[in-house]
Amino acid sequence: MARRGQPQTRARRSAPHNRRRENERTDVASVLAHAVREIDNTVRAGRIGLTTRAKFQAVALLLREERARVRANADGSITNQTEQLKRLDGIATTMAKTAVRDAGLLALLDEDAEVSADARAIKRELMQAAGIEPPPEEPSAADRAAEAKNRVVPRSVIARQLANPFLAPDFNAPRTPQPRTTRLATWELLGPLLRSFERAANGAPTSMALPERTVMRTPQGRELMPHQAQVVTAAANGHRTFLLADEPGLGKTAQALLAAEAANAYPLLVVVPNVVKTNWAREAGIWTPRRPATVIHGNGEDIDGFADIIIVNYEVLDRHVGWLGDFGLRGMVVDEAHFIKNKSSQRSQNVLYLADKVRARCTRPLMMALTGTPLINDIEDFLAIWQFLGWIDEKKPRAELMAALDDTGYTPADPEFYPAARQCVVDMGIVRRRKIDVAADIPARRIADLPVELDGPAGRSIRAAERDLARRMVARYEAALAARAEEGGEVVTEGIDRELVDQVARWELKDAANAKAGDNVFTMMRRIGRAKAELAADYAAQLARSAGKVVFFAKHIEVMDAAEATFAAQGMKFTSIRGEQTRTVRQRNIDAFVNDPSVSVVVCSLTAAGVGVNLQVASNVVLAELSWTAAEQTQAIDRLHRIGQTEPVTAWRIIAAQTIDARIAELIDGKAGLAATALDGSDVEISPSTDVQHAALVALLIDELSKDPKHVPLGSTV
Template sequence: MARGGRGQNGARRSAPRNQRRVRDGDVIAELARAVREVEAAVERGRVTPAVRTKFQAVGLLVREEHARIKADAAMGDARRSEQLRRLDGVATILAKTAVRDTGLLAFLSDDAVVSDAARSLTREMLRTAGVEPTPEAPTPAEPVAAPAVPERRVVPQSVVSRQLANPFLAPDFDAVRQTTVRPRRLAGWELLGPLLSSFERAGAGASACMALPAPSSLRAPGGRELMPHQAQLVAAVASGHRTFLLADEPGLGKTAQALLAAEAANAYPLLVVVPNVVKTNWAREAGLWTPHRAATVIHGDGNTIDGFADIVVVNYEVLDRHVGWIGDFGFRGMVVDEAHFIKNKTSQRSQHVLELSERIRARTGRPLLMALTGTPLINDIEDFRAIWQFLGWIDEAMPIGELMEALEQSGLTPADPGFYPAARACVIDRGVVRRRKVDVAADIPARRVADLPVELDGPTGRSIRAAERDLARRMVARYETALANRSSDLVEGIDHALVRRVARAELKDAATSTTGENVFSMVRRIGQAKAPLAADYAAQLARSAGKVVFFAKHIDVMDAAEETFAKQGIRFSSIRGDQTSTARQRNIDAFVKDPDVAIAVCSLTAAGVGLNLQVASNIVLAELSWTDAEQTQAIDRSHRIGQAEPVTAWRIIAAQTIDARIAELIDSKAGLAARALDGSDEEIASSTDVQHEALVALLTDALSASP
């Protein structure tokens, strides 16, 4: 149900009622101390059960304290703003710590099971901070103790029932190819680096797509009609191909292709690993494209799943607790959606995905393995490694299986001039499929990104520009100190290598500090300042051009926009990361189906993937992403199959601030995927992140302006 102002799904949580303040304690200070302890433990690689408990307790208290501060009518605006800023600092450390060990992400989800130890620790932390929690009602003791299981590992009862119903089910070991390709000509050569480099060289303008057969039919089993490019991939599966990096541009129907590929390969049961925000949508799509196949979704500990279903959908965030039984379940196919999520091979979710892929390949002859992503390269060509390993094309050190065999048959080594195009072709033939909208779906109208510079006037604008000058002066001082301490290797003019080191040091400080102005807090302040201007423009679009999708990164920017829409009497839906799957889908449906719901207010991270919002042809990007890929994903929620009008994304950019520089850097990154996959001659931008490059530019400009 859509909301105007603060409706059912978007109502702010009320302040927690199970605590009362007995003295002027500081809960946030206690949270900051605790989160630093968790961060240090994760950095040391000592993530014990006690550390996990503390992480969950901090997450619970951050939410409660945020709700209490928001609801405290006696608190002044200045005090509330200061407390929320401090609390956001704790939340930032919490999120960055979870990125280091993604097994912790599950504790932040709505359906996370809160342990008794975590509840006890929250009460202890409140008392330490000067807050006395109201005693909770005792919970009845369990009549029978639960059997011991490995940490955070569960086995749903319906899975046990399936295993009992099939007691003689054995792995298909006989069908597994036992051949091992021993390098001959290529023995002793390092090959992974040259293989990755072969994609940077772009193959003389050739696009990265394997040869696909002509489709035999454009009809799906459920009677729905396929587009020719979708039917081509299904035909390739029907002819025997089993591994795919499906990198079609967003909006070309990768979900349908994966489901129908599983049908063509009879790859059931099928495991589908997805981001949390799209797992409900996957179940819906399965009902549309393969209605005769039962699909089930794992939530939390999986108590509600159907162990006898053909399609099992699980999100990355809870994969850690299910990886044990999943590996032994007998899956004959595995699909990884938004596969760029596994690009960091040191993350826990990447390791779980790779482990499951290896176990499935060991048990099943020629399983169907599909990596789906419209943006396989976020920052660097190295992002390919984890995806290729998931598909079984490489291991940690070298190409394996059919890829190694193909490289040997090429008769070339990395010392030969023709090796790179030949190697690139060998990889592509293993199953790289990349189609562009302009080539295979000409009926999808064009899209464009239009920048709308806005002036930040008044005290807020002056404060932001002053903060930017202070940041530049701080980096200049650090640069000059480093330069003064040098005794040799002086360079004429600006030392750009030193500039980059100073910017890197500043970025490191910004990532670990919760006080003072830095690039992250500055960008957030700019987003807050732009919020009412962006909302006003979205409201104008909605009145004149129809439905609008409004994207923002931060909750407070979404809140400010929604308040603007409510005051102007504009109905809207809110799509956020802290909603349940049911609430999120209800708001999506309201925007798509209700003609009176004019605007969808979306979280850039929570709603930027997996949603179909093609009822709107205008998008407002109120805040900038740090990557072109994230921005593209957001735009392609509307620019996809089913869109009838040209799509315009309106980027709101704060003129004369670092915001404008960030927009330029984001655009410079756009050439990476184009060159590696689409055969573009455009140069690949540096893989260094946009935050670093923005600081480099800020410091360089400041040094250039110095007398």
């Protein structure tokens, strides 16, 4: 039987073609023209499903390759080459006219469009029908995972396995029942399920029914917002799969961590983008402090194999997929789950492989997909997320969803099927809340810190420069102590001389203000800003895709330039507000951001755009670099939080972890009398920038002196 979507006449003729020599091909243009006519008839009839899209993409790929082959073929006559290209151009024109009828098809004509597995399979069939030997098929997800297995097994993981053999997974856990035989067994259902979301009427539910929140104890007396508590309560009540699609700023991380606690879903694997890996570890320490968390970097030499929460970024997951698959996981969270929308990509296959391993070894694992952007380009972006959650497999709904669809009493031939089917999928665990929907739950204005790791040469260089600065101040401190002793002055014999520390910090600050070269507190902050620029811009781009317009603030021109380069590379339309702009250019750029829906980001100078600008069309601001004062920071946030703003404003402050950047963030908040995570309209205490700079140097010097026993005698405290 021919594969779905294959031209039947060509399928019956494929056997003779397969007996030809590899370099002998039939009329490829005829095969493509026949396929294009079938696609066009289907589109005109309004029946655009998964198969049609896959076939359209397969034809586009093969057409592109055939045109390149004909152009490169110098053996034939020019007349024949011209005729072949003319026929191929005619097919391309027909495809373009067909694609205009559907935006999803038009996107598939892009050379950078991601190729689905079905499209690759149909392309192979078209090639065989044309007498072309297809290239060897790419290995499956299971094959790739098997290849990756045992690439890396951290020593601490081996120690865990040896220390407690009972940690081995239970293979006797009952399996999920197979779908019962139903009226829908012979129907293709994935396409209709996707169309049920495309056809959704205004006002259709976007979230499953959530229980009333219950009062729950959280660490250190922290209080969950009502919308957060509802998800945790659902997990406590037994719900185990969630597509948590809340807008950014509504606390998806805390909801996931506390849902895992409620479900006792440990060991828990959390797969995240690199930019938020450190933040997940910090949040785990805040919300689930009794559950040790470990972060996998590189080959995982420094991870804790006995931890309850394992955090890994997509980029290094392939090195660890082997031992993670055998680790006995009882829960899995995928943050920014739209990263796996392309099922043919290596990272998607790794995630789906691990999800299958978790389900095979645990009866009812907790599976959570977190994303503020469940759909990026097409409704089909849902499929990989649904498959991760276990709602569907490659071809059809799994047992639980199939049973729910069957219980509706409808088939895809019935108009009533589509709203009922959509509700079935939503009830599987889709949760979507917007800021405006839960505005009463959250402060009108708040700051959320996002710590990032500065990896690579830039990060190492910054940390080395910070150590050099600290040692230089120590040498200055010790020289001053020695000089004071020689002059017969009073010397502190035990502990650290706080008065001298204060004076050394003031000397260093004065030298830094007059320095023209060398590392000091100002040059280090500038270098940290440059190192954070791409990470901050990448996070701003994620915010823009999921929550709408974003304001991006930076202090230095090179940071703004790097951010704009990142936005351009990601295809995001942006504008900027800078100090060197004329008044006309500045206003034109403001108007573009406010009025043009396609302009996603405005890149602003903290000094040039911190006052006198109204940007309340956005409710998210990214602070890529720290100010020296809380007042400057507040002025930037107030470009959004002002009269006309209808949503709570969230400022995402990008902090370079384990550097002076983090210390300065704490000092700014301390000087302003603010908590690091909330800004609720309180009056800001204005402190001179030199206060924060001086305090940072004092803290840096005390930390370095505290490492030396001669400055901190045994038994004393700093």
